[in-house]
Every structure is written in C-alpha cells, then in structure tokens.
Amino acid sequence: MLETVPDNRNYKDSVFVDLFSTDEKAKERFLSLYNALHGTQVHDVALLENIKLEQVMYMSFANDVSYLVENKIIVLAEHQSTINPNMPLRCLEYVSRLYEKLFESKEKYSRKLLTIPTPEFYVFYNGKEVYTREATLKLSHAFKEQTEQPNLELIVKVVNINRHNEHPLLELCKPINEYSIFVQTVRKWKELDPVYGFQKAIEECIANNILREYLERKTKEVINMLLAEYNYEEDIAVQRAEEREIAFAEGIEQGIEQGIEQGIEQGIEQGIEQGIEQGAHNKAVESARILKQLHSDTAMIMQVTGLSAEEIARL
Known part of the structure; x- marks a missing residue:
C-alpha cells in the first residue's frame, strides 16, 4: 500500500x-x-x-x-x-x-x-x-x-477558476470558490501594499467569511506559504525573462544573417540595419508584454519601450 x-x-x-x-x-x-x-x-x-x-x-x-x-x-x-x-x-x-x-x-x-x-x-x-x-x-x-x-x-x-469566468464548478464547490476569492484578494493587496499585503488580504477574507476558519487557525503558516509561492512565481518569471533575452540575441543574430543574405542584392549595410532594427523591436515587444503582465500602465510601457498604445493593446 x-x-x-x-x-x-x-x-x-x-x-x-x-x-x-x-x-x-x-x-x-x-x-x-x-x-x-x-x-x-x-x-x-x-x-x-x-x-x-x-x-x-x-x-x-x-x-x-x-x-x-x-x-x-x-x-x-x-x-x-x-x-x-x-x-x-x-x-x-x-x-x-x-x-x-x-x-x-x-x-x-x-x-x-x-x-x-x-x-x-x-x-x-x-x-x-x-x-x-x-x-x-x-x-x-x-x-x-x-x-x-x-x-x-x-x-x-x-x-x-477565475471568478469572472463564472465556471459552474465555483457554484458547485464552496471551498474552490472561496479559494478563488482568496487568491484574487491576495493579488489585490499585494499590489496595494507589497510589505503587509498578505496580512491585509487574510484579514479581509476573514472579515468576509472567506476560508475564515482555516485562515484564523493558520494565519502565520498561510503567510509563509504565500511568500514561498510568490518567490517561486518570481523565479519562474526571471527564468522566462532570461529565455526571452536569449531568444532576442538569437533573433538579432538571425536577422543579421538574413540581412547579409539579402544584402547580396539589396546592399549588405541595409540588410544588417534591418536585422538589428527587427531584433530591437522584438525586445521592445517582449519587455512590454512582461510590464503588461505586471499591470503597469500604458503610458509607462510606452515610455520604456517606445511602442505605440495600439501595439501595446494588441499584446
């Protein structure tokens, strides 16, 4: 067994x-x-x-x-x-x-x-x-x-199980519904208060009778678990960012190689310039995507990446 x-x-x-x-x-x-x-x-x-x-x-x-x-x-x-x-x-x-x-x-x-x-x-x-x-x-x-x-x-x-999707499972299962509300509350408070957000999220859930018995009994343990979860998610995000950086470098190299090949007919300098420009654009797009996932406002993303509001909205 x-x-x-x-x-x-x-x-x-x-x-x-x-x-x-x-x-x-x-x-x-x-x-x-x-x-x-x-x-x-x-x-x-x-x-x-x-x-x-x-x-x-x-x-x-x-x-x-x-x-x-x-x-x-x-x-x-x-x-x-x-x-x-x-x-x-x-x-x-x-x-x-x-x-x-x-x-x-x-x-x-x-x-x-x-x-x-x-x-x-x-x-x-x-x-x-x-x-x-x-x-x-x-x-x-x-x-x-x-x-x-x-x-x-x-x-x-x-x-x-995001609540705005209104999956029937949320109506049928109280624990998963309350857990979904809990996650949503944690995310809200983590953005509002990076230092004490976890504690405030737990307090709000208890006040609203969301996982109340569990959170009252295990407040400290839950905070420690949330810290571990968010550290894990940040590690994953960093790994993905590094992967994008590698992909960007490879994109520039590939763009230069393609540019050189095109340069045989169009001019080598023009081809290399186009390859570098394309690689830079790809980096701007990836940076904008990351900032958007972190809920940065559009004006800030435009300033950092140089992309237009229309390009950012399409991501």
Whole structure:
C-alpha cells in the first residue's frame, strides 16, 4: 500500500495543496470538489487515501494533490501563471510512479489481469492572463507524428477558476470558490501594499467569511506559504525573462544573417540595419508584454519601450 506523505516534508506546499491535501480538514474540502466534478454525494472521508508523491510535478515546490477514491486516482494541480502545455507529459510521469508504488513488481507479471484505478487529471487555472473557461490538453498533441488513434493517450482537463469566468464548478464547490476569492484578494493587496499585503488580504477574507476558519487557525503558516509561492512565481518569471533575452540575441543574430543574405542584392549595410532594427523591436515587444503582465500602465510601457498604445493593446 502506498504510504501517505509525512508531515515533515522538506519542500514547500502551496496554499492550494494545504487546503486540499495536508490540512486537518483537507479531505472534507477535497470530497466537496470531487462531488462537484463527478455529480456524486460522497461524504465519508475514510474512503479517501492520500497518495501524493514528493517532488515530481513541480520539483522543490509542491502544487499538486492526488487521492485514491472510488477506484479512481484523482490528480489535481493548480496554475497561477501560464498553463504549461507539457502537463500531460508530466502527469504521465506522475501517474506511472503512482502505479509503481501501488503495486508490487511481482503482481505485474501475474497471469491474472491486474485491475488498476482509473486516473483522472485536472488543472485549475487562476492566472492573470486571459484563458478560456475550460480546455483539454492531450499527450498526443505532442507526438511528432499525428495519428487518428494514438497508441498512448493522457488527457488533462483545465478549468479556469477565475471568478469572472463564472465556471459552474465555483457554484458547485464552496471551498474552490472561496479559494478563488482568496487568491484574487491576495493579488489585490499585494499590489496595494507589497510589505503587509498578505496580512491585509487574510484579514479581509476573514472579515468576509472567506476560508475564515482555516485562515484564523493558520494565519502565520498561510503567510509563509504565500511568500514561498510568490518567490517561486518570481523565479519562474526571471527564468522566462532570461529565455526571452536569449531568444532576442538569437533573433538579432538571425536577422543579421538574413540581412547579409539579402544584402547580396539589396546592399549588405541595409540588410544588417534591418536585422538589428527587427531584433530591437522584438525586445521592445517582449519587455512590454512582461510590464503588461505586471499591470503597469500604458503610458509607462510606452515610455520604456517606445511602442505605440495600439501595439501595446494588441499584446
């Protein structure tokens, strides 16, 4: 039998994971979410087995939840940034390890058919970028050769839980609805007060009866988890910015090479100049996109990047 994750974890949980996996009332919240997803009325927490693996989906930062319930393996993950198109591949690795731990090796060589729990994969998105209310990611989308009936498939359902999208799940599941409000409140206060924003967000949620019992009981722990989450998101943002810088440099180099080739007919100097100008424009666009995601006003973005208001609006 797969062991549950010990409390002395050496990695950091997100608030989402604590709410639905590790907190003392996590199983009750998970059952509410499970029932909302399946249209069921399961209430016995004894039917749940937490089978979360350590450091698989998100390296040193835990942002995933998995339970064994009613002959199903339910894997949940949360994204507060861009949806990763490689989630099906990551889920494949994750569920393979779960099956490996659920069954002894010798059972897999038995002449009797080994029945296994049915896996289901969900990603809950509440990032700032515009995203559809619901989407489906498939492992087969990544195959180099597309076929009508792939021999291996894994499907991940993406649900946008931002409140303005009004996904039905928010009406059916109180914990996920209140969590969505909590995230929205945290983001608001983090922008208004970078120093004490987390504390003020928690105070507002408690006053409005949003995750009240949980936040009153674990205020300090939640603040620490939020600090870890935002540090993690900033690290990811820095990595992506570095990737863009590399892409920009490569773009300039490619532009110069193309310019030189064009220069054979049009003049080498003109071709190189066009390549450099295109590379500079690409950098301005990427910088504007980052500033826009950070909710900088248009006038400031225009001043920093030199782009027009129309160009910024199209990003």
